[in-house]
Amino acid sequence: MAKCPECEGSVALMENPRVSEIVECAGCSSELELISVDPVELVLAPEIEEDWGE
Amino acid sequence: MTSSTRPGPFVMLASRMRADEKRLLDAFERRGAHCEYVDSRASWSLLHAQRPPRRIVLNREIGHARALYAARALEAAGAIVVNSAAATEVCGDKWQTSVALRRAGLPTPRTALALTPEAALDALEEIGYPAVVKPLVGSWGRLVTLLPDRRTAETVMEYIAALPAPQSHIVYVQELIAKPDRDIRMVVVGGEVLGATYRRGSQWRTNVARGATTEAFTPSPGMTELAVMAAKTVAADIAGVDLIESDDGEVVVLEVNHGVEFSGFQRAMGDRVDVADRIVEHLMTRSESCCE
Structure with a gap:
């Protein structure tokens, strides 16, 4: 479990988390980016940009 | 591009670790190959640097501008980038894709x-x-x-x-091509079609990102040939080719995607194909010919 930087709620990580993975905070729906696995560190994920996609 | 660990032959460049990227890294690990993850947001390239050992870079950057310039910079430094900067440029610009398809004589709207x-x-x-x-x-x-x-x-x-x-x-x-409530996604890797899915949605735009559902089907030989030709036309090693069938039965190429998102496709294909593994297999084949 990690702490949401926005609402300070607990955030559950996926199994085998990897850096740059995006998780959603169940409490405040913020999109969070995992920037460190050990120790676990979350920051607000960047906003989707106009040229993102396939 | 800078990296914090010992360089290996394979690099995955990305800024977002989606399920697809995780599948790709898992596929490298299953094959016993080391793949270094490089966050493109922290990357920079010095034009006058000494050339590092040749590396194969899988470009999974989600932003088009960053993906294109990363590919150009890495190629300038001697790396093999998949997809290439040329393919990324053509696929990332709808007009350039249309011009390429038309020049090749492939049907397109x-x-x-x-x-x-x-x-x-x-x-x-x-x-x-x-x-x-x-x-x-x-x-x-x-x-x-x-x-x-x-x-x-x-x-x-x-x-x-x-x-x-x-x-x-x-x-x-x-x-606007009058079509059934579906379009077709075919994934092509190394000139080979991995499969085909119908994408159906309640909206007229049948993108998986817009909630379209996917269902595997067996493509006709004509569709298979068209998808392979479309990927070849834009010089994409890895391509998500979108086809649509018009009401009068003609199949046309709508677009070719260079940064294929394959979660929906993989779900629909089930055990029939492992997309990530096929991509890694293709990169390993490329590495045998250029980095040994």
Whole structure:
């Protein structure tokens, strides 16, 4: 479990988390980016940009 | 590009670790190959640096501008980038894709490029209504707008004219192909089709990102050939080729995607194919010919 930087709620990580993975905070729906696995560190994920996609 | 660990032959460049990227890294690990993850947001390239050992870079950067310049910079430093900068440039720009498909004689919807929103209204008279206006760069069906008639087109062009970026005023318009409630996604890796899925949605835009559902099917030999040709035309090692069937049975190439998102495709294909593993297998084959 990690702490949401926005609402300070607990955030559950996926199994085998990897850096740059995006998780959603169940409490405040913020999109969070995992920037460190050990120790676990979350920051607000960047906003989707106009040229993102396939 | 800088990296914090010992360089290996394989690098995955990305800024977002989606399920696809995790599958790819897992596939490298299953094959016993080390793949270094490089966050493109922290990457930079020194033009006058000594050339490092040749590496194979899988470019999974989600932003088109960053993906394109990363590919160019890495190629300048001697890396093999998959997909190449040339393929990324063509696939990332809808007009360039249309030109390439047309030049190769592949069926694709009638398309026009207008240099101003006003000129787009004239182009639309030639294309006919209903038509579609699409951003030149972008994905997931974002801002793709249906133009049922001239009145709607005039309103949409007014909005386009008000956009601040000059590039936004270059307008790509295309005939709307009357089609069933589905389109087709085919994934091509190394010149081979991995499978085909129908994408169905409640909206007229049948992008998986817009909630379309996917279902595997066996493509016709003609569809298979078309998908392989489309990927080859844009020089993409890895391609997500979108086809649509018109009501009169013709199959046309709508677009070719260079940064294929394959979660929906993989779900639909189940055990029939492991997309990530096939991509890694292709990269290993490339490495045998260039990095040994």
